[in-house]
Amino acid sequence: MNGALTEKRETMEKKIPLQVLESIFDTLSETNLRSGKSTSDKLANEIVVSGWTFPWQLEDLLLETDSRIHRMDIESLATYFDIPLRYVFHKPRFVNAGAVGHEGLSATDAACLLMKLEDIGFDTNPMPFVRGIAPGLANAKYVDESELSIISYEWQRHRCHTVIRSDADIDDGEWETKKVKDAVGRRFEFTRVGGKAYMLEVKGPKYRRQPNRRLVTCDYCDYRYTKGDPESNLAHRSEHARVRKILDPKPLPAFSRRLLTKPNPELVDASSPKWMHGEMYERACRFKRELKFDFIQWEGNQERKNISAQSQGYLFSDHTSPHMPETIVGACAFWKDADQWRLRWVWVCPKMRRKGVLAHRWRQFLERYGDFEIETPLSEEMRHFVLMHGSPQQCAAVQPPVPT
Numbered sequence: 001m002n003g004a005l006t007e008k009r010e011t012m013e014k015k016i017p018l019q020v021l022e023s024i025f026d027t028l029s030e031t032n033l034r035s036g037k038s039t040s041d042k043l044a045n046e047i048v049v050s051g052w053t054f055p056w057q058l059e060d061l062l063l064e065t066d067s068r069i070h071r072m073d074i075e076s077l078a079t080y081f082d083i084p085l086r087y088v089f090h091k092p093r094f095v096n097a098g099a100v101g102h103e104g105l106s107a108t109d110a111a112c113l114l115m116k117l118e119d120i121g122f123d124t125n126p127m128p129f130v131r132g133i134a135p136g137l138a139n140a141k142y143v144d145e146s147e148l149s150i151i152s153y154e155w156q157r158h159r160c161h162t163v164i165r166s167d168a169d170i171d172d173g174e175w176e177t178k179k180v181k182d183a184v185g186r187r188f189e190f191t192r193v194g195g196k197a198y199m200l201e202v203k204g205p206k207y208r209r210q211p212n213r214r215l216v217t218c219d220y221c222d223y224r225y226t227k228g229d230p231e232s233n234l235a236h237r238s239e240h241a242r243v244r245k246i247l248d249p250k251p252l253p254a255f256s257r258r259l260l261t262k263p264n265p266e267l268v269d270a271s272s273p274k275w276m277h278g279e280m281y282e283r284a285c286r287f288k289r290e291l292k293f294d295f296i297q298w299e300g301n302q303e304r305k306n307i308s309a310q311s312q313g314y315l316f317s318d319h320t321s322p323h324m325p326e327t328i329v330g331a332c333a334f335w336k337d338a339d340q341w342r343l344r345w346v347w348v349c350p351k352m353r354r355k356g357v358l359a360h361r362w363r364q365f366l367e368r369y370g371d372f373e374i375e376t377p378l379s380e381e382m383r384h385f386v387l388m389h390g391s392p393q394q395c396a397a398v399q400p401p402v403p404t
């Protein structure tokens with residue numbers, strides 16, 4: 001997504017109908033008689049206040065800044081840019097009254113469409129929308145694509161590189177590319193193949209190639225991000241730090257206090273504090289990722305406890321370190337099905353594997369949960385562990401089936 005902020009290259013699979021691209025070519029080849037003329041923000045402000053607009057209203061708005069727009073089919077362009085048109089109704093005065101609706105766009109989506117039209121060469125004025133909508137997004141935790149366009153508009157303006165391809169059948173025919181620069185400084189390449197509109201490429205006046213930006217996956221935390229993009233780098237750093245706390249854990253003062261004061265300090269159940277449920281959740285995530293399971297097998301997290309009486313978890317302290325037992329080196333979870341307890345999963349951080357973390361606790365688990373079952377499928381490592389440390393019944397359950 002961050003790549004899309006600076007490189008709004010439409011995917012090569014996505015195509016616009018040939019007649020729409022022909023229309024864009026013809027329209028952009030004309031002179032905008034409104035270029036540089038001052039406009040009133042009255043209509044844009046009305047749209048922001050009402051929250052909605054209709055195609056004919058949007059056309060009036062666009063005609064204030066670009067005389068050529070009457071030749072364009074606004075709805076086709078909205079469809080191409082994945083900007084949704086929805087039925088909008090006058091709010092009825094009576095709940096049982098009928099309502100008449102028309103297709104329209106939200107003010108936010110209308111602003112996004114104006115920005116996309118500006119990127120491909122039309123003169124639009126999205127600023128009244130940005131001024132009206134952006135303050136309301138200041139504290140938003142999540143934003144959709146149109147809202148993202150609004151909050152990044154002032155930085156993003158004129159820096160885009162847009163490529164649009166038509167669905168023309170171009171099996172043969174002569175390629176012909178016309179390069180044009182407009183009054184704003186946009187650089188256009190109109191490409192026709194066999195006389196048909198094939199591709200439009202538009203670079204904003206402030207567009208610069210950013211060769212150092214590339215999509216990479218971090219070997220350590222497995223996070224996929226755009227190297228060289230500040231926002232993406234920041235998101236990666238945050239995820240990297242989160243994963244490091246689990247893969248290379250440090251002593252936790254809260255765990256230390258628990259080890260000193262509680263009779264069964266590693267147990268996580270409904271009576272345990274939320275932070276322990278959060279630590280369980282993080283390790284359940286690592287287990288899911290490593291074993292490629294479809295879902296996370298701990299029904300609690302940092303904000304919400306897992307209060308099921310059928311569910312019990314354990315956070316493993318580092319029993320190998322006499323000075324730092326308050327480091328959480330792994331976790332496991334049990335589930336009670338009818339009267340039978342079952343070990344759902346076990347996860348130990350990589351540097352503590354094969355150091356007896358689970359073996360250290362197995363006897364205690366057998367005493368507490370009886371001859372508990374073990375959820376399959378098992379990793380090969382876990383199967384070997386059970387064959388070495390499990391009860392006779394557990395060993396029999398993990399033996400590969402005898403070929404018949």
Ligand SMILES: [Zn+2]
Pocket residue numbers: 218219220221222223236239240
């Ligand atoms: Zn990383």
